[in-house]
Amino acid sequence: MTTEGPVPWCCSLLARFARFTGRILRAEWHSIVVDPVHRLVRRGLSGLLLGFVAAFGVVFFHDIAQHPAGALWVTRLGGVRADLPLWLSLLRSPVSLYVPALDLPVWAGITTLFLSFALAEAVLGRARTLAIAYATTVAGTLAARVMVAAGPGWWGLGLPPACAHVLDTGPSAAVVGLFTYLSVIRRAPVVFTMTGGSMVWESVAVPNLAGREHLIAVGTAIVLGLLHGRRAHLQARLRILLRVRERGFAHAGPAVIPAPARPPAKAAPELSGPSVLPAPAPHRSVPPRAAAGRSPDAAMTALER
Template sequence: MTSAGAGPREEPLPGRDAVPVPGREAVPVLRRAARAEWGALLRTVRSALAASRLRAIPMTLTAVALTLVFQFVQNQDWGYQAVQNIGSVQADEHLWLALLRTPLSLFVPALDLPVWGALAQILVVFGIAEICVGRRLLLAVAYLATLAGTMYARIGIWIGPVSPVGLPDSDKYVTDTGPSAAVVGLAVFVCWRYRAWFTCAAVVVAMVVEVVSIKNNLAGKEHVAAVLAVLVLCGVQELWRSRTGRGTRRVSGSAHPR
């Protein structure tokens, strides 16, 4: 029976009663998670590049150029030994000589790896770090991570292969160069400063998995040593901030002072 005075039946609006598409509900969740993880960092990088373009990363561009120069020179018959003399580090050398060469060893590409990989690592990670934490911290953290790898090589050889954290005696003759230790150290430090905890944990886990399953050699273990050194630095800074009452505030999109 039809009720008296009832109006025409309302037709459903298109899409109003549509069946939800599987997975569509997860998109806003993922977007919010990505914004929480990388939002402040990306805003800092985007605003700096929009305002200054490549002038925002002069130290990074200098590092890229220096790496290219070393790559060209070490591949020449007349230049190989010169590059080794100023930037090649081996664990069988005197410690003072290794310490002198360690800063430049960061910019000497490994001979067995493509140089474009080193250049991409420097441009992306160094560039983000230069904008987000400043040039002084970029230099300090990069050197700390590289130095941690250099010192680990000596400690690992002293421990010997009997321990999982040790190294065989033959590794004392391995040429130890390249930016990879500095890159992973800077990635961890920047993620900590911007509270990108998931990314920070992912980098740490990736370095451990690299040693356990992929590259159980000097290079892989040096990456872990670099990460551990930077994590100690982060912990010390966190403790200092809490004791001085400053706390660690999440960065809201402005670059750190240089």
Template structure:
């Protein structure tokens, strides 16, 4: 038990220390964006299950690969909060509150949304590429997937969880998230699973760009006077929101 507790402190210690204070002091007031996201997802879930609301939600937030790209991009901001009709909504709401909430405290609301949209767009753009490649390619998708609605909030949750794990040194957790998505595709090969993997690739590329940008700034002398190299196992200091 002591070894497990020691591992947990090593794995999640930095993340826990960052999140604990604001949540104890402010509770849900510390995560207004996450709470808003939960409320919006709940509202859209209710509306799309009503005869009067289904078509409306489809028109403003349902993204399919068969849609024109401009229309898909126009719908993307709301597609992030449209849960799948065939899955329990409570699971999606809990994931959004926990993962978005932790990220909002650690990274700030705008960084959290940026990562969420990078993950979502990676899945959306991959679906178009996969269908163009066809089922004969390892990265391809059947033409029927062009009519399937994109994953909604799940790709964003996966991407944010992966980024947090990397950013705060919880590498085992980040690896477990990536491995679980790979297993999902292996067990049930569908559009959602492959979009989750695309989201991981998109967020990994974002993380690489962040590291490259920091190195360039340091190389050309843009580091603030008196600043030191980052703390923690990630080699990067915690982001203050």
């Protein structure tokens, strides 16, 4: 028995896999690197505004937190914990994006922070970039409160009550969310694996509050990315559901028999001016003396005239 037959088949399969991988990597390179760079060249340095603001904000709050009074004000402005009231946590969430996390090095994450916000601004624009960053951060914060309230042992997702007093700050959830959202809408499996896969590994290796929030941020970004570009479709579905609901209410209500419509009254014709009756034709009368001296036939002829 020879092995000449399977060898060409394996080579053909490997060649197809290599071509498929090459096409994917080429498309991802153009969507993640080439296209954003072209947009940045057209916009200039103004396209890097969010990246510079994010990096400068983290460095600024890090320097202020090195002093006792500055650390107190940083905690009051951007310190988020699960034991705080919900309204206060939501109020501090925008500032907490720029407050460095306690267990993460600041200078090592500045480059990743800058790249995530700069790339997202070039592809998505400023408004959508801020919306995705804030949505993923708030989703992680709310999920942390739910996990702490559930307690440990809740299918392995709950957290002990001590995690409610841990300071929950840092832009890591926003960075992970932005990279995941971009990888979903741009069809970039390599970037998705590097971000989502690393977060899953971090959560398994070090099961802490930050790892759980990163997983929630990844899930939120995936959902938002799948809904990207389907606004018209969702609006059409919503309209259909509303119409079906209104029809159901209409059929469920009491049947009302409409009253027979009355025929409209005929309006009297309006006269544009005063009515003038035609004058009667003039009648010629024969004098009695002339009629008396004539014969009846002559009289009748006269009357006819």
